[in-house]
Amino acid sequence: MFKQLQIRKSSDRIEPVPVQLTSGWLEKNSQAPILLSQINNLPENIKKRVYRNLIPSELLARFQIDPVSWKGTGGDLQVQIEAQADSGLVRIKAYSYGAQQDEFFFMEFSDNALGSIDIKELQLSDPESPPFGNGVHQEGYPTFSGSTGRNLEREQRAMEAGLPPGQIWDWLGALKITLNQFEAFLASLGQRAYFFEPHFYSAAWIFEKRGFAYAQGHKLMDDIHAEFQPGGRLYRALDSSSPFRQPDGWCTVRGRAWAIHDGILEAIEAKWEGLRMVKLLGRKAGVETFPDAEF
Amino acid sequence: MYQITRSAALRSLPEFRKYINLACSQRGCIAKQVIGDLQLAVDEACTNIITHGYNGMNPGSIILSLEFTDDWIEVTITDFGLAFEPSPAPAPNLEAGLEDRPTGGFGIFFIYQTMDQIDYTSNLYGNRLTFIKKWNPH
Numbered sequence: 001m002f003k004q005l006q007i008r009k010s011s012d013r014i015e016p017v018p019v020q021l022t023s024g025w026l027e028k029n030s031q032a033p034i035l036l037s038q039i040n041n042l043p044e045n046i047k048k049r050v051y052r053n054l055i056p057s058e059l060l061a062r063f064q065i066d067p068v069s070w071k072g073t074g075g076d077l078q079v080q081i082e083a084q085a086d087s088g089l090v091r092i093k094a095y096s097y098g099a100q101q102d103e104f105f106f107m108e109f110s111d112n113a114l115g116s117i118d119i120k121e122l123q124l125s126d127p128e129s130p131p132f133g134n135g136v137h138q139e140g141y142p143t144f145s146g147s148t149g150r151n152l153e154r155e156q157r158a159m160e161a162g163l164p165p166g167q168i169w170d171w172l173g174a175l176k177i178t179l180n181q182f183e184a185f186l187a188s189l190g191q192r193a194y195f196f197e198p199h200f201y202s203a204a205w206i207f208e209k210r211g212f213a214y215a216q217g218h219k220l221m222d223d224i225h226a227e228f229q230p231g232g233r234l235y236r237a238l239d240s241s242s243p244f245r246q247p248d249g250w251c252t253v254r255g256r257a258w259a260i261h262d263g264i265l266e267a268i269e270a271k272w273e274g275l276r277m278v279k280l281l282g283r284k285a286g287v288e289t290f291p292d293a294e295f
Numbered sequence: 296m297y298q299i300t301r302s303a304a305l306r307s308l309p310e311f312r313k314y315i316n317l318a319c320s321q322r323g324c325i326a327k328q329v330i331g332d333l334q335l336a337v338d339e340a341c342t343n344i345i346t347h348g349y350n351g352m353n354p355g356s357i358i359l360s361l362e363f364t365d366d367w368i369e370v371t372i373t374d375f376g377l378a379f380e381p382s383p384a385p386a387p388n389l390e391a392g393l394e395d396r397p398t399g400g401f402g403i404f405f406i407y408q409t410m411d412q413i414d415y416t417s418n419l420y421g422n423r424l425t426f427i428k429k430w431n432p433h
Contacts, residue, residue, distance in 0.1 A: 033419075114419040115419050116419045116420060192420045193419075193420040193421070213300050213355070213356035213358060213375075214302070214355040214356045214375075215355045215356075215375035215421070216352055216353040216354070216355045216375070217353050217354075217355060218301075218302035218303065218354060218355045218356045219302040219303060219304045219353070219354040219355075220353055221302070222302045222304065274352075274353040275353065276355070276375075278355075278356075278375055278420075278421065280373075280420065280421075285298075285300040285356065285358055286298060286299065286300050287300045287356060289302075
């Protein structure tokens with residue numbers, strides 16, 4: 001008797017998980033993955049104790065925020081958490097001086113349909129830098145990464161200042177410690193991997209550097225790299241027809257990212273969609289779809 | 296541990312083959328036959344992942360890792376496509392004429408014939424196919 005491999009219709013669940021965490025269940029299961037919806041159903045103060053681990057304390061210290069009370073030197077609460085009962089979604093925001101415009105940390109993550117966790121949004125911004133306003137349309141509504149429209153004038157200013165698309169402020173320079181902290185948090189939940197959907201080419205490249213692989217979209221990234229080589233279809237489409245399609249854009253991550261944000265993938269009959277990155281805890285995949293790239 | 300990650304595309308197969316050769320060469324003393332068997336097994340498994348596992352999807356990554364001990368080599372292939380179900384099936388009829396043989400099935404047959412142990416797991420974090428091949432004749 002020999003075996004062959006056939007497509008299975010769905011993945012195994014590791015173990016059925018109860019809606020409500022109980023000490024009895026935790027006692028029996030030291031490794032079964034816990035979902036955010038289970039934590040969100042816990043009493044408020046327990047929830048706070050769990051989610052307190054999410055923002056690196058050294059990052060809070062940079063802004064003189066107490067890592068336990070989340071209050072600044074003036075006594076104001078400078079970290080907000082949204083983690084409603086019966087929801088699998090968590091949003092955490094931290095402010096440098098307690099005013100909304102000085103947000104330096106924003107993270108949104110949620111349970112996914114398979115029982116693992118997705119990072120939906122992560123913004124680490126330097127509140128000392130001027131905001132470029134490229135995340136807001138001229139009429140005042142948010143652009144949601146360009147999905148509801150674009151603010152071309154502001155985008156061009158951000159691009160000329162050296163920012164990639166989607167970045168509204170300068171970098172805070174804390175991605176590595178934030179992701180390390182997030183991994184430690186997920187390990188405490190019994191999760192072994194997490195997922196992220198990059199809205200921009202530059203984000204995908206940055207997360208590759210942090211050890212992510214692709215659950216979907218690796219081949220597209222390879223195709224993009226190949227077509228941006230001299231003579232390729234994307235290279236030829238960098239024709240200065242818009243400020244975001246400069247001829248030298250092919251040789252930097254930012255140049256490619258702005259051109260892709262501007263819709264250049266039409267030239268290869270592709271779209272920037274359906275990409276899904278995955279990080280296995282403690283492992284670096286070593287993906288490099290744009291080798292030796294300059295940002 | 297040796298590890299390489301490439302896209303789930305047929306053009307990645309030669310890179311996997313080269314990487315196996317490189318890792319085994321660095322380890323040293325591994326017979327060409329063993330290296331060839333590993334290359335073919337990985338080729339077959341990855342072809343399955345590329346053509347079936349990621350079929351209809353925007354293909355993701357394949358992570359190939361090799362670990363050596365004094366007696367065996369453990370090869371792990373991780374992907375994030377559709378899971379494969381290891382299920383019993385008859386061996387291909389090697390005596391039949393070419394026109395009478397069904398297409399496919401030989402790769403998996405070959406893997407089971409040449410590897411000493413095979414394990415497959417699939418869960419919410421991806422699919423892992425592991426082969427173990429004894430390499431030390433002593």
